[in-house]
Amino acid sequence: MSDESLVVQVILRPASGRRITGETRITAENFGDYAPSRDDAAVVARVLADAGFDIGPFVGISMSATALAQVIESFFDTRVTTSPTDGSYAVWANGEQRRELPLHSLPRSLVDRLEAVTFEPPAEIVGEEELGC
Amino acid sequence: MPATKPTKKASRRKASAKKAAAKRSTKSRAAAAAPRRGSAFPDRIFAIASPRSVGGVSMFEPGIAADSTTVANLFSPRDLVQRAAQMLAQAGFEVLQANDLMINIAGPRELYERAFGTTLVTEERPTLKQRGIVEEATFIDTTDTQISGLIDTAGTPFNEVLEGVAIEEPVYLATPTSFPPPVDYWHLDVPADVSLGCNADKAHRAGITGRDIVVAMVDTGFQSHPWFTSRGYRVDPTVLGPGTANPTVDEHGHGTGEAANIFSTAPDVLLKPVKTATASGALVNVTAAFNAAVALSPHIISNSWTSSIQFGPLSAAMQARAAAIAAAVASGIVVVFAAGNGHWGFPGQHPDVISVGGVFMNRDGSMRASDYSSGFMSNIYPGRRVPDVSGLVGMQPGAQYIMLPVPEGCILDVSLSGGSHPNGDETPGNDGWAAFSGTSASCPQIAGVCALIKQACAHLTPTTIREILMITARDVTAGSNHPNFNNPAVVGPDTATGNGLVDAHKAVLIAKLRCISLPLQPLVPFRPFQPLVPLVPFQPLVPFQPLVPFQPLVPFQPLVPFQPLMPFQPLMPFQPLVPFQPLQPLFPLQPFAPQLPLLPLLPFGPEPGPFTGRAGEARGSLTAEDVAALEEMVIESDDAFGI
Numbered sequence: 088m089s090d091e092s093l094v095v096q097v098i099l100r101p102a103s104g105r106r107i108t109g110e111t112r113i114t115a116e117n118f119g120d121y122a123p124s125r126d127d128a129a130v131v132a133r134v135l136a137d138a139g140f141d142i143g144p145f146v147g148i149s150m151s152a153t154a155l156a157q158v159i160e161s162f163f164d165t166r167v168t169t170s171p172t173d174g175s176y177a178v179w180a181n182g183e184q185r186r187e188l189p190l191h192s193l194p195r196s197l198v199d200r201l202e203a204v205t206f207e208p209p210a211e212i213v214g215e216e217e218l219g220c
Numbered sequence: 221m222p223a224t225k226p227t228k229k230a231s232r233r234k235a236s237a238k239k240a241a242a243k244r245s246t247k248s249r250a251a252a253a254a255p256r257r258g259s260a261f262p263d264r265i266f267a268i269a270s271p272r273s274v275g276g277v278s279m280f281e282p283g284i285a286a287d288s289t290t291v292a293n294l295f296s297p298r299d300l301v302q303r304a305a306q307m308l309a310q311a312g313f314e315v316l317q318a319n320d321l322m323i324n325i326a327g328p329r330e331l332y333e334r335a336f337g338t339t340l341v342t343e344e345r346p347t348l349k350q351r352g353i354v355e356e357a358t359f360i361d362t363t364d365t366q367i368s369g370l371i372d373t374a375g376t377p378f379n380e381v382l383e384g385v386a387i388e389e390p391v392y393l394a395t396p397t398s399f400p401p402p403v404d405y406w407h408l409d410v411p412a413d414v415s416l417g418c419n420a421d422k423a424h425r426a427g428i429t430g431r432d433i434v435v436a437m438v439d440t441g442f443q444s445h446p447w448f449t450s451r452g453y454r455v456d457p458t459v460l461g462p463g464t465a466n467p468t469v470d471e472h473g474h475g476t477g478e479a480a481n482i483f484s485t486a487p488d489v490l491l492k493p494v495k496t497a498t499a500s501g502a503l504v505n506v507t508a509a510f511n512a513a514v515a516l517s518p519h520i521i522s523n524s525w526t527s528s529i530q531f532g533p534l535s536a537a538m539q540a541r542a543a544a545i546a547a548a549v550a551s552g553i554v555v556v557f558a559a560g561n562g563h564w565g566f567p568g569q570h571p572d573v574i575s576v577g578g579v580f581m582n583r584d585g586s587m588r589a590s591d592y593s594s595g596f597m598s599n600i601y602p603g604r605r606v607p608d609v610s611g612l613v614g615m616q617p618g619a620q621y622i623m624l625p626v627p628e629g630c631i632l633d634v635s636l637s638g639g640s641h642p643n644g645d646e647t648p649g650n651d652g653w654a655a656f657s658g659t660s661a662s663c664p665q666i667a668g669v670c671a672l673i674k675q676a677c678a679h680l681t682p683t684t685i686r687e688i689l690m691i692t693a694r695d696v697t698a699g700s701n702h703p704n705f706n707n708p709a710v711v712g713p714d715t716a717t718g719n720g721l722v723d724a725h726k727a728v729l730i731a732k733l734r735c736i737s738l739p740l741q742p743l744v745p746f747r748p749f750q751p752l753v754p755l756v757p758f759q760p761l762v763p764f765q766p767l768v769p770f771q772p773l774v775p776f777q778p779l780v781p782f783q784p785l786m787p788f789q790p791l792m793p794f795q796p797l798v799p800f801q802p803l804q805p806l807f808p809l810q811p812f813a814p815q816l817p818l819l820p821l822l823p824f825g826p827e828p829g830p831f832t833g834r835a836g837e838a839r840g841s842l843t844a845e846d847v848a849a850l851e852e853m854v855i856e857s858d859d860a861f862g863i
Contacts, residue, residue: 094462094505098540109533112601113543115550115572115682121543143462143508144515147543151462151508174502187536203536210496210503210525212440212474213558213565213660 091156093167093176095188098149098202099123099131107148107202123148127200134197138162148202163204164192176206259342259358261329264314266388267371269323271296271304271381278383279321280370295320304381311335325385336371336378336385339363347390357390396652398450400623405641406583407655408612408622410447411484417581417612418665419694420485420724423672428728430486430671436518437482437664438509438525439475441495443468445652447625453483454490459516461496461509472501473630477654478524478664480624481611485668485724492516496525501631507541514544519674520554522667523573524660528563532600538566545570554674554682556667558659559607560594561619562702565659568606569598574670574686575606576663578613579696579721580621588699589709589716592619593659595701596715607718609689610696611662616703620645620655628652669724676728677735684734692726692855693719729854733847 101107102124113121132142132150139158143151156167165178165188177184186206190198270279275293279286286294296304298320305318312331317324329340340360347357364372371385378385400409408414415421423429442458458467470476479491494516496509503525513521529538545555549572557573559565568575578593589595590613598604614621620642626633629650636656637649645655666689673685680688690713700708701716709716842850 092463094508096505096507096537096540098536107536107539109535109539111534111539113539113546114570115546118543118546118550122547141462144511146511146514147540147545147547149507149511149540149544151505151511153462202539205536205540207505207507207537208527208535210506210527211563212472212497212501212503213524213526213561213563213658213663 092153093156093159094151094153094207095159095204096149096207097131097135097152097204099127099200100202101148102127113148118147121148123200131197131200134194152204159188162193163188163190165189173209175209259344261340261342261360263328264326265329265332265340265360266316266324266326267332268386268388269304269308269325269378270294270321270383270386271301271323272383280367280384280386282367291321300381304378307378307381308335332371332385332387335376336364336373337376338371340387359389360387362387396446396625396628398446400625401647401651401653403623403641403646403655405646407614407620408581410480410622410624411451411487414481414484414612414622414665418485418669418722418724419726420669420672422725423728424487426728428672428676430489430668430675433486433489433520433671433674434492434516434518435482435486435489435520435522435667435671436492436494436513436516437475437479437522437667438494438496438506438513439478439522440472440497440501440503441467441470441475442479442491442493443470443473443476443627443630445476445625445627447480448483451483451487453487455479456490456492458493458495459512461494461505461512463504464495464497464509466499467495470495470627471499471630472497473626473632473654474501474524474660476630477624477626477632477656478522478660481622481661481664482522482668482671485665486671489668489671492518507537507544510541510544510548514548514551514553518553520556520667520670521548522664523555523557523567524663526558526560526563526565526568528560529566529569530564530599534600541567542570546572549573549682552681554667554670554685556663556670558663561592561658561660562704563594564596564599565594565606566600568594568659569596569601569604571601571604572682574666574682574689575608575718576659576666577607577610577701577717578619578657578659578662579610579717580615580699581612581721586698587694587696587721589696589701589707590614590619591616591700591702592657593662593701593717594705595707595717596705605713605715605718607659608686609666609693609719610717610721611659611665612657612721613659613662614657615642618642619657621657622661623647623653623655624661626652626654632656666722669722669727672724672728673731676731680731680734685731688727688730688734689722690719691851692723692730693721694723695720726854726857730851733850733854736842736847 100123101121103120105120107121128145135152136142140152140154160167168177168179168184170177170184177186178188180189186208188204190201190204273294273296277284277293279294301318301320301323305315305323308323308325309315313325313327315323315325332338332340340362343359343361344356345359347355361369362371369387369389373379373382373384408417442455448455460467475493482489482491494509494513496506497503506525545567548555555573557568557575559568559575559577567573577595578590579587580590581587592615593613594606596606598606613619620636632654633652634649636645636654637647638644640646647653670685673680673688695711696709696717697711698709700706707715713719
């Protein structure tokens with residue numbers, strides 16, 4: 088897997104100081120409460136780019152970061168694996184597979200700006216239910 | 221005929237001499253310039269062996285063009301064919317078929333080289349392949365003759381029975397046509413039937429076609445197809461989402477087919493496809509792809525994909541997805557999502573999207589809720605009803621309802637092919653057409669209608685556009701949605717079809733009225749975040765380069781005489797925008813009456829508009845109440861009144 092190019096979604100903390108939990112409902116109406124600061128986005132993008140990631144456009148609260156698996160494993164101090172259920176990417180943490188990458192090895196300046204870094208679960212095309220593909 | 225026909229023996233001698241000459245010539249040619257070697261050989265090489273013909277003329281002779289009047293000369297005696305087939309089989313070849321004209325054989329490269337004393341080579345040649353793409357293909361040739369792929373049997377035991385052996389060439393399917401295949405079951409064709417079913421034809425007739433509107437589509441990609449090119453639809457090059465490849469290929473076919481749904485309701489939009497699928501058709505990194513679509517600054521983003529999430533909490537990845545949608549909508553982008561086909565569609569249930577369900581329209585125009593489409597009350601967003609509005613979708617078991625152009629031989633083309641409707645689309649798996657639907661089809665139909673609304677009134681917000689779609693939709697009161705939900709369609713809005721089947725014509729009329737009634741506000745583009753330009757990774761400094769030796773100066777050129785600037789033209793004073801001129805209010809035609817005496821003509825000048833008319837004139841400006849009344853008239857009207 089080390090020579091595979093993988094994509095993670097980098098999620099930033101809101102500039103308002105609020106935290107995003109599983110119960111948070113972000114909509115156009117309250118988006119301002121959860122929008123990260125541009126400065127934070129720029130700092131995170133720069134650090135990741137320096138580490139060898141290709142950075143995608145920043146929209147909402149996140150941006151994509153693409154790098155070889157070995158770069159991701161080294162930067163986040165973890166081992167990337169694949170989910171036995173759907174083949175998507177995950178990491179082992181505390182004896183279970185998770186999509187979210189551990190942040191403990193990252194510098195404080197980065198951790199303080201990040202809400203999470205995660206592999207995206209696969210989505211489905213709406214229309215191929217009967218195809219079996 | 222017999223009088224002029226050369227004897228078999230003479231012909232053979234002549235042919236052998238020619239072949240020998242050709243072989244010599246080829247050998248010298250090969251020595252001079254060896255053919256460019258190509259790929260590895262396949263395990264089985266197919267070839268056509270030609271038994272010696274009764275006419276004494278080989279089908280491989282230069283200048284021979286077999287037709288119905290000459291082919292008899294190329295036939296071979298049955299016993300000779302059998303003998304040749306036996307010899308080939310004894311040598312180790314698979315004899316696949318034999319007739320009076322030829323023997324079809326197969327075998328590995330080494331067998332050909334050993335049996336015929338030849339050397340095979342591969343050559344890469346540009347070839348028109350499937351999907352209309354010109355790429356290199358591997359041809360197998362010999363060093364024997366000047367004729368491509370022809371093995372000379374001279375000097376081998378086969379010379380007595382065979383005139384030659386022609387190695388098969390790669391063959392590719394013909395490019396599909398613009399016309400859908402005829403099938404004998406009720407289905408919709410694009411663009412006509414889908415446009416008619418969504419009542420978009422009348423909007424098109426009125427010049428509302430989506431012109432100057434940009435629609436991004438996050439899907440499996442887009443691949444050129446004659447259906448699009450022959451109609452002149454405008455599609456930008458595909459943008460690759462992270463983790464995807466091959467921007468000119470749609471391996472799955474879904475995105476190409478759904479693009480046809482967009483153009484069916486909005487033929488003049490500019491489509492910007494964003495690919496989010498791998499070669500296997502699996503969707504990956506969809507939020508990142510959606511963000512790539514946002515970065516293209518479209519008016520509308522069409523999303524025929526989903527995750528099924530019935531309950532919270534939302535994962536980090538789903539929060540990122542929700543926030544990306546919220547930010548896009550907050551910036552004025554209309555985001556359209558499929559509600560799902562039995563899924564608890566997410567983001568189809570996000571409050572900011574236009575969530576699209578499905579209605580099945582029968583041949584007689586009757587409508588019922590599609591039992592293939594999702595519809596539910598969201599557990600994640602309390603009070604959120606899914607869908608908002610519906611487009612055209614087929615019924616269980618496979619919703620094979622809309623005949624759509626796809627890359628020939630793609631996953632969809634093959635998967636849905638053959639069979640008998642409704643268990644197959646009854647088309648070949650390589651014809652570039654497949655019948656399918658689902659809310660993945662209704663979603664782009666509605667995205668197209670949004671483009672019509674946006675063209676009719678550019679400053680409408682995503683929320684207003686959704687409201688217009690909903691209040692103008694045709695109520696559907698029969699059937700129920702997907703068995704996972706089994707919600708019945710009832711009078712008024714429901715969770716089976718939302719507010720019902722979209723009515724593009726009425727939606728455009730209401731949009732025009734809204735444009736009259738809403739004061740024009742200068743649009744301040746809302747930019748929560750400018751998409752970050754990917755930072756260039758830090759590059760170590762390039763080692764110091766020694767200075768280039770000093771170059772003597774070029775002899776001084778006298779300056780061109782200075783040209784005085786043109787006298788400065790002061791800018792025209794800014795003209796305030798002329799207030800929008802609404803349509804003249806409709807007045808019932810006055811009964812014909814004798815003409816009044818002609819009044820002297822007033823000096824020619826602009827007609828006073830509703831907002832500029834003199835006080836006391838009957839033709840006053842439209843009040844909010846007027847517009848509301850007109851909207852009600854439009855909504856309540858039916859086509860019998862020709863609105």
